[in-house]
Amino acid sequence: MLLVMSLLVVVLISGCGSSTSIAADRTDPSLAGEESTTSSSSMTPPTAPSTSSDAVPANESPTAAPTPTIAPHLPRPLSPGLAGKVIVIDAGHNGGNASHLSEINRLVDAGNGVTKACDTTGTGSFDGYPEYAFTLAVAERLAGVLRAAGSQVVMIREDSSGWGPCITERARIGNEAGADLAISIHGDGNDAPGARGFHVLIPAATAQNAVMVPAAQRFGALLRDSFTTTGMPVSNYLGSGGLMLRGDLGGLNLSTVPKVFIECGNMHNAEDLALMRSDGFQQNAADAIATAMGAFFD
Numbered sequence: 001m002l003l004v005m006s007l008l009v010v011v012l013i014s015g016c017g018s019s020t021s022i023a024a025d026r027t028d029p030s031l032a033g034e035e036s037t038t039s040s041s042s043m044t045p046p047t048a049p050s051t052s053s054d055a056v057p058a059n060e061s062p063t064a065a066p067t068p069t070i071a072p073h074l075p076r077p078l079s080p081g082l083a084g085k086v087i088v089i090d091a092g093h094n095g096g097n098a099s100h101l102s103e104i105n106r107l108v109d110a111g112n113g114v115t116k117a118c119d120t121t122g123t124g125s126f127d128g129y130p131e132y133a134f135t136l137a138v139a140e141r142l143a144g145v146l147r148a149a150g151s152q153v154v155m156i157r158e159d160s161s162g163w164g165p166c167i168t169e170r171a172r173i174g175n176e177a178g179a180d181l182a183i184s185i186h187g188d189g190n191d192a193p194g195a196r197g198f199h200v201l202i203p204a205a206t207a208q209n210a211v212m213v214p215a216a217q218r219f220g221a222l223l224r225d226s227f228t229t230t231g232m233p234v235s236n237y238l239g240s241g242g243l244m245l246r247g248d249l250g251g252l253n254l255s256t257v258p259k260v261f262i263e264c265g266n267m268h269n270a271e272d273l274a275l276m277r278s279d280g281f282q283q284n285a286a287d288a289i290a291t292a293m294g295a296f297f298d
């Protein structure tokens with residue numbers, strides 16, 4: 001039991017996206033997200049390892065999170081263009097990944113000459129709110145908004161009880177559904193002091209994804225614009241203006257339908273985390289994503 005709990009702590013404090021303060025991030029693919037910028041083929045250098053005393057030790061809670069200021073949710077008119085569209089919602093990671101490390105560590109073709117782990121555990125807050133729970137919460141809210149607008153929603157996962165699926169399967173589901181649009185939802189875990197905000201990961205044209213890259217990049221810009229209404233600032237530590245071009249992500253390289261990832265905030269930052277675990281922000285995030293999708297189809 002002690003071993004299991006220790007493993008859980010390591011998993012939850014390690015970065016989904018770009019944490020660099022945990023040495024294991026760089027050697028064990030199960031402890032970093034597929035979207036990890038510590039990847040050797042990342043198109044943007046990883047942030048410098050944090051040696052600051054600002055970093056929160058794994059066995060301590062961060063200082064009390066500020067009370068988030070969240071604009072009241074105002075239902076926005078959604079584009080009639082959403083009706084009838086097939087939209088794939090990919091909630092990053094899964095609750096069973098940490099207990100199925102041999103399965104999720106299996107290397108798979110991630111396209112562009114890259115092999116990656118089948119799936120990863122993701123990150124989480126220092127006090128135990130896992131990324132996989134956040135991503136599913138936003139995914140479920142988004143599904144509700146889109147279904148109300150008449151879209152046909154395909155969920156990559158409906159709960160957090162299992163493991164995977166592999167990144168190859170996540171892409172295949174969207175491709176075989178002939179999705180009009182697909183989104184992979186994530187939260188980051190970066191320990192650089194002051195690092196906060198959201199960014200959208202847009203695909204670089206690699207091979208089979210070339211057919212969808214222009215559309216995905218257009219959607220990515222719309223999503224970046226829309227997400228600024230959620231109360232989460234644009235990332236101050238990765239990407240440029242809330243956008244980051246990536247050619248190393250299997251989920252984007254293997255997709256033939258327009259797909260982007262979004263890192264909704266930094267779960268290792270107290271201000272971002274306070275937003276991310278709030279109902280108001282989660283609903284705002286879902287609304288912002290749906291609004292961007294509607295704009296994409298206009």
Ligand SMILES: [Zn+2]
Pocket residue numbers: 016017033034035092093122123131185186187
């Ligand atoms: Zn993630």
